[in-house]
Amino acid sequence: EAQVTQNPRYLITVTGKKLTVTCSQNMNHEYMSWYRQDPGLGLRQIYYSMNVEVTDKGDVPEGYKVSRKEKRNFPLILESPSPNQTSLYFCASGVGTGEGEQYFGPGTRLTVT
Amino acid sequence: AQSVTQLDSQVPVFEEAPVELRCNYSSSVSVYLFWYVQYPNQGLQLLLKYLSGSTLVESINGFEAEFNKSQTSFHLRKPSVHISDTAEYFCAVSDSGTYKYIFGTGTRLKVLA
Numbered sequence: 001e002a003q004v005t006q007n008p009r010y011l012i013t014v015t016g017k018k019l020t021v022t023c024s025q026n027m028n029h030e031y032m033s034w035y036r037q038d039p040g041l042g043l044r045q046i047y048y049s050m051n052v053e054v055t056d057k058g059d060v061p062e063g064y065k066v067s068r069k070e071k072r073n074f075p076l077i078l079e080s081p082s083p084n085q086t087s088l089y090f091c092a093s094g095v096g097t098g099e100g101e102q103y104f105g106p107g108t109r110l111t112v113t
Numbered sequence: 114a115q116s117v118t119q120l121d122s123q124v125p126v127f128e129e130a131p132v133e134l135r136c137n138y139s140s141s142v143s144v145y146l147f148w149y150v151q152y153p154n155q156g157l158q159l160l161l162k163y164l165s166g167s168t169l170v171e172s173i174n175g176f177e178a179e180f181n182k183s184q185t186s187f188h189l190r191k192p193s194v195h196i197s198d199t200a201e202y203f204c205a206v207s208d209s210g211t212y213k214y215i216f217g218t219g220t221r222l223k224v225l226a
Contacts, residue, residue, distance in 0.1 A: 004156075031212060035216075043216040059213075059215075092156075099209070101162065102157075105156055107155075
């Protein structure tokens with residue numbers, strides 16, 4: 001089954017404790033992206049990757065890191081989480097430039113206390 | 114910078130009534146337009162998209178959207194809604210040749226029996 005998987009689905013952590021949210025896709029997509037969803041703000045793009053070893057900032061990259069060492073994986077790293085990073089995070093993958101459909105993962109609900 | 118406006122945060126409508134969800138974007142330079150749907154506790158799924166050609170695009174479940182370049186709009190319509198259409202709907206835009214996607218803040222459609 002073609003899908004984007006994220007782990008963990010739920011995470012509660014404390015301020016400053018480094019964490020990684022994994023994202024994997026099995027559709028051989030070149031494009032992958034991370035979003036955060038907050039009430040009243042919709043989805044905002046954090047980082048995206050056009051291919052292996054090629055990443056760029058979205059609209060809200062502060063406090064996040066990403067890496068793309070393999071085509072199928074695109075982990076999101078929070079080196080020192082803060083409460084304002086409490087959010088619902090989605091990973092997505094797709095083909096081509098902005099004309100392509102994006103396929104979204106199920107989401108990761110992160111709470112930072 | 115590109116932006117997307119969904120003026121209606123919530124739209125209640127009775128079953129079998131028509132509905133229109135509004136979406137406006139800021140730039141009329143070559144863009145790709147999308148509507149995504151998010152059912153409760155799920156990721157986003159593509160509903161329909163406009164890349165080029167006919168300005169009226171349709172989805173398999175009866176939704177349609179019309180690209181209006183002069184008004185920079187991409188409103189979503191359905192002539193007769195069902196209870197199962199209850200979800201949050203997001204309009205998104207991508208500038209041609211880029212990898213950045215901008216999402217609107219979403220419209221919660223609640224279909225009433």
